Amino acid sequence: MATEIQVGAVRWPSLYNPTIELSVSRDPVQSGGSYLVHPIDIFRFTLYWTLIFHIPFYVVCGTYAFLNFAFPPSRRSSTTLPLVTSPNTHPSTDPNQAEQWIKRPRPNVRRSRLTFALLVILAFLFLSLVGAVLGAAVVGFVLAGVYTAGGFYMSTWIPFVWAVIQSLVGLLAIWPSVIDII
Numbered sequence: 001m002a003t004e005i006q007v008g009a010v011r012w013p014s015l016y017n018p019t020i021e022l023s024v025s026r027d028p029v030q031s032g033g034s035y036l037v038h039p040i041d042i043f044r045f046t047l048y049w050t051l052i053f054h055i056p057f058y059v060v061c062g063t064y065a066f067l068n069f070a071f072p073p074s075r076r077s078s079t080t081l082p083l084v085t086s087p088n089t090h091p092s093t094d095p096n097q098a099e100q101w102i103k104r105p106r107p108n109v110r111r112s113r114l115t116f117a118l119l120v121i122l123a124f125l126f127l128s129l130v131g132a133v134l135g136a137a138v139v140g141f142v143l144a145g146v147y148t149a150g151g152f153y154m155s156t157w158i159p160f161v162w163a164v165i166q167s168l169v170g171l172l173a174i175w176p177s178v179i180d181i182i
Contacts, residue, residue, distance in 0.1 A: 010034045010041065012048055014156045035153035039144035042154060046140035047133065049163030054132040055125075057171045062124025070117035135166050 014034035036042050139162050147154045 010036060010156060012045060013160075015160065016156070018155075018157055034156045036156060036159075037148075037153060039141060039148065042144040042147070042159060043137065043140035045156060045159035046143065046163060047136035049160050050132045050136040050139070050166055051129075053163050053167035054135070054170055055128045057167060058124050058128030058131075062121040062128075065124065066117045066121040069120055070114055072113070131170065135170070136163070139163075139166055 016033055020031070020033055036045060140159065143154065143158060143162060147158075
């Protein structure tokens with residue numbers, strides 16, 4: 001066989017056809033495969049895949065929040081029903097009080113909606129980067145510890161799969177809370 005087994009110094013992404021792992025041979029490494037043994041390589045692969053899968057979810061949610069803050073939806077709707085006042089409440093006839101309810105003073109005159117929207121999207125991007133790095137560190141080094149303790153070679157597909165799992169769990173955590181806040 002002329003195919004090469006890569007163990008140790010593996011370049012990213014080094015994904016290979018995973019069906020070779022299901023071959024008849026029971027060897028710990030298969031020809032044509034790429035395997036990781038050093039914890040820093042396992043962390044690096046997990047970090048790169050986590051960044052690729054984790055950040056787009058936050059970018060989509062951050063863009064949604066940015067657009068809602070920069071261009072808020074209209075308060076008027078063509079399908080709303082007119083409000084009926086209850087007989088116990090008597091609206092005030094004082095014009096100053098009605099004007100006070102209509103025109104509220106802005107709490108921060110110097111900050112525009114666009115500035116606040118930019119702060120929101122930058123917070124999303126920063127938190128996505130921090131979450132991806134911390135998550136990749138935890139998952140990567142736990143995987144490295146488990147595989148090193150067992151004396152196994154880690155396929156380059158393992159960090160890929162764990163990055164997908166981590167990103168999907170992060171998506172479950174971010175989406176409902178973003179909708180509730182916005």
